[in-house]
């Protein structure tokens with residue numbers, strides 16, 4: 001079977017599959033994306049591909065992407081061997097659509113060649129930087145706010161701002177210094193990670209690191225660059241052999257960078273760009289019609305969309321993940337279709353996560369989410385969503401707890417979810433299978449649990465006392481601590497299925 005590449009495109013198009021309609025030879029990278037992975041390939045890259053598919057022939061390739069893997073070269077090698085091309089299969093209960101995306105113009109690996117990445121961000125053709133480096137990639141101190149100087153790569157860049165940059169923020173700041181020296185204009189720099197106020201946080205980190213190099217650089221960034229916040233949404237499980245097998249059968253060509261995702265896709269971005277983006281605005285004003293497209297919105301205030309998404313989608317996702325993984329259930333969809341999970345998560349959203357949210361049509365959004373979670377086409381592993389809990393809980397659950405405690409509102413389901421996270425940290429599911437705790441704070445969590453001893457009554461206050469995860473409020477609330485202890489003991493003793501059934505039966509009876 002041939003490999004996907006420029007030469008195989010005519011045969012793929014002849015099968016009725018959408019392929020790039022623009023001349024890819026003219027592509028200049030206008031966007032540098034840090035953190036190339038499955039998510040970006042199935043999300044923002046599709047928007048840039050749509051923009052180029054719609055562009056007049058006189059301006060081909062105006063939104064080409066330079067994709068940067070922060071560390072691992074494997075994906076980059078596969079993409080390079082395919083002339084930057086890959087396929088996306090978007091599926092839900094109504095069926096699947098496939099397209100070949102051509103937006104990747106070039107690639108690089110930051111850990112191998114940081115100077116090259118700095119040079120590309122510093123190049124005249126570059127107008128945007130986008131990031132999907134996950135919550136843990138920034139170096140933001142969740143408890144104190146501002147730079148986390150103990151962060152492995154950001155901290156290293158902070159300690160030696162003149163050394164080759166190792167962090168995403170370090171790469172950006174070094175490149176902005178270069179742009180300034182080259183008398184080039186500033187950039188639009190858009191975080192696409194699940195962090196509340198992601199634009200403001202990234203801006204703050206860039207300012208602080210720039211100030212350490214040269215206060216004039218920080219001033220230059222403040223006047224010439226923008227950091228729009230954005231809410232990104234598409235469920236994109238980690239890609240693997242199943243996606244490649246699917247792609248081979250549909251394309252008639254091998255695609256080692258194939259991605260699978262749901263059909264739903266949304267990108268809500270703050271209207272704050274360093275340079276005019278008329279074509280982006282035109283795309284946002286039209287309804288998405290190409291296969292696997294993303295619904296793009298440009299808004300004055302992203303916060304209502306971001307809060308709704310972080311709490312309802314991501315907050316529920318984490319709860320399903322800890323309960324599901326500890327029950328030995330492999331995927332999110334297999335978990336959520338069980339009636340006890342459906343009831344729990346529906347109640348979690350309606351009673352504890354949704355109140356106070358201002359996104360339009362919250363009820364419809366919640367109903368749609370339940371359908372998205374149960375999408376039978378996605379094999380989204382519970383352990384994948386369970387990873388990095390220390391980073392995710394701080395964004396997804398802790399702000400809701402603080403708000404509800406402040407007004408005396410009950411949080412029985414979040415207490416249960418907190419207990420499920422602690423049960424997950426035991427590292428062994430109800431079927432006796434052991435799992436690794438994949439979390440940048442795994443050692444701290446292990447040490448906290450070991451110091452507390454085996455009893456939930458000791459572990460719960462110790463873990464809730466980790467401020468960077470939970471903030472101050474949960475550990476200071478004895479009633480909450482007692483609820484978490486109660487459910488952690490029950491989960492340990494009786495397992496997930498029995499305890500969840502008991503919770504649904506007793507704890508939320510009015």
Ligand code: CS2
Pocket residue numbers: 194232233234235236313314317318384385386392
């Ligand atoms: C998930 C997200 O892995 C996780 O923690 O909650 O990746 C989720 O699938 C996306 O944010 C959906 O937009």
